[in-house]
Amino acid sequence: MAFRPETAKPLNELAEILLHQDNNTLTRGEREMIGAYVSSLNDCFFCQHVHGAMAQHYFQCDMQFIDTIKRDYNAAPISAKLKALLSIAGSVQKGGSHVTTAQVENAKSLGATDRELHDTVLIAAAFCMFNRYVDGLNTWAPQERQVYIDRAAMRAEEGYAGSNPHK
Amino acid sequence: MPHIDVDKNLPGIRSLLAFSPETAEPMGVLANLLLRSNDGLSMAERELIAAHVSYLNDCFYCHQSHGEIAVCYLNGDRDLVNKVKADYENAPISDKLKSLLSIAASVQKGGKQVRPDQIEYARALGATDKDIHDTVLIAAMFCMFNRYVDGLAAHTPSDLSTYPPRAKQVAEQGYGNHVFSKNQPV
Numbered sequence: 340m341a342f343r344p345e346t347a348k349p350l351n352e353l354a355e356i357l358l359h360q361d362n363n364t365l366t367r368g369e370r371e372m373i374g375a376y377v378s379s380l381n382d383c384f385f386c387q388h389v390h391g392a393m394a395q396h397y398f399q400c401d402m403q404f405i406d407t408i409k410r411d412y413n414a415a416p417i418s419a420k421l422k423a424l425l426s427i428a429g430s431v432q433k434g435g436s437h438v439t440t441a442q443v444e445n446a447k448s449l450g451a452t453d454r455e456l457h458d459t460v461l462i463a464a465a466f467c468m469f470n471r472y473v474d475g476l477n478t479w480a481p482q483e484r485q486v487y488i489d490r491a492a493m494r495a496e497e498g499y500a501g502s503n504p505h506k
Numbered sequence: 507m508p509h510i511d512v513d514k515n516l517p518g519i520r521s522l523l524a525f526s527p528e529t530a531e532p533m534g535v536l537a538n539l540l541l542r543s544n545d546g547l548s549m550a551e552r553e554l555i556a557a558h559v560s561y562l563n564d565c566f567y568c569h570q571s572h573g574e575i576a577v578c579y580l581n582g583d584r585d586l587v588n589k590v591k592a593d594y595e596n597a598p599i600s601d602k603l604k605s606l607l608s609i610a611a612s613v614q615k616g617g618k619q620v621r622p623d624q625i626e627y628a629r630a631l632g633a634t635d636k637d638i639h640d641t642v643l644i645a646a647m648f649c650m651f652n653r654y655v656d657g658l659a660a661h662t663p664s665d666l667s668t669y670p671p672r673a674k675q676v677a678e679q680g681y682g683n684h685v686f687s688k689n690q691p692v
Binding site for chain 2 (some may be wrong): 342346350375382427472474
């Protein structure tokens with residue numbers, strides 16, 4: 340991001356709209372969880388822990404709760420609708436055409452709107468970009484998970500739009 | 507049929523951008539920064555990277571669209587574009603571009619698939635840090651666009667003659683919200 344600030348700006352704006360803006364019927368916690376889940380499938384250490392910590396902050400839960408969702412969301416005490424959306428996000432991670440009509444119909448029957456389906460697919464797709472950007476250039480990431488948890492409240496407060504890569 | 511209710515008169519990603527103009531805005535800015543520049547890599551080279559990654563992701567709409575935009579920049583050389591998409595190692599392009607396409611192909615599989623020796627090889631052939639950065643981000647960006655289009659089952663025209671007029675529009679005016687807010691070129 341700091342290497343090329345001009346491309347960082349639209350990347351941050353996209354994250355801000357998809358993850359932080361409040362005019363969305365998916366909660367911030369749900370949207371961050373979709374990002375963290377896709378990042379864990381992509382094995383991106385930095386992204387899964389940044390966004391897992393954000394979800395943990397919004398859900399007011401512990402780290403185990405987030406890890407359970409990442410490992411086996413069907414076993415986690417979350418809504419059936421969120422499970423249906425995570426299933427779609429998992430298919431997007433494999434490739435767009437892996438999303439089936441049955442998955443979409445199931446999510447719709449559980450109350451998911453077109454906008455929520457759109458955002459789920461775009462969040463999952465955006466993390467397939469962010470994860471590859473971070474790992475494709477072999478960037479440095481703090482190994483201690485607490486670092487990410489400590490930063491989450493500040494990021495939740497400030498959002499992503501003016502995100503400073505040096506902070 | 508698309509998974510969500512989008513404008514039936516718009517093809518592919520254009521229908522999705524119109525459905526969500528707010529997210530379309532930063533995506534258009536990003537596409538212009540990465541694809542509409544001759545700084546280091548030419549616009550043709552950038553579109554070839556995009557078309558190759560889209561081909562690997564099996565996104566017909568995107569590899570057809572960006573392949574045709576590359577054709578515009580390459581004076582109509584569709585044979586070259588098709589060769590780069592499917593078999594760039596044997597295409598008549600520079601070794602430097604081949605080394606960058608190899609990095610892009612690794613990014614398509616996953617960020618961690620990029621090996622240090624691929625980066626060193628590209629550098630030895632004259633690739634700058636910015637060329638490598640842009641290659642990785644173009645490849646990553648198309649891993650997003652391709653999934654966005656196919657993940658929502660956006661309408662993909664099967665009539666190949668419909669792609670060149672849209673490609674010409676982008677080659678002349680760049681990316682941005684005009685691609686869905688103006689009448690579609692035919």
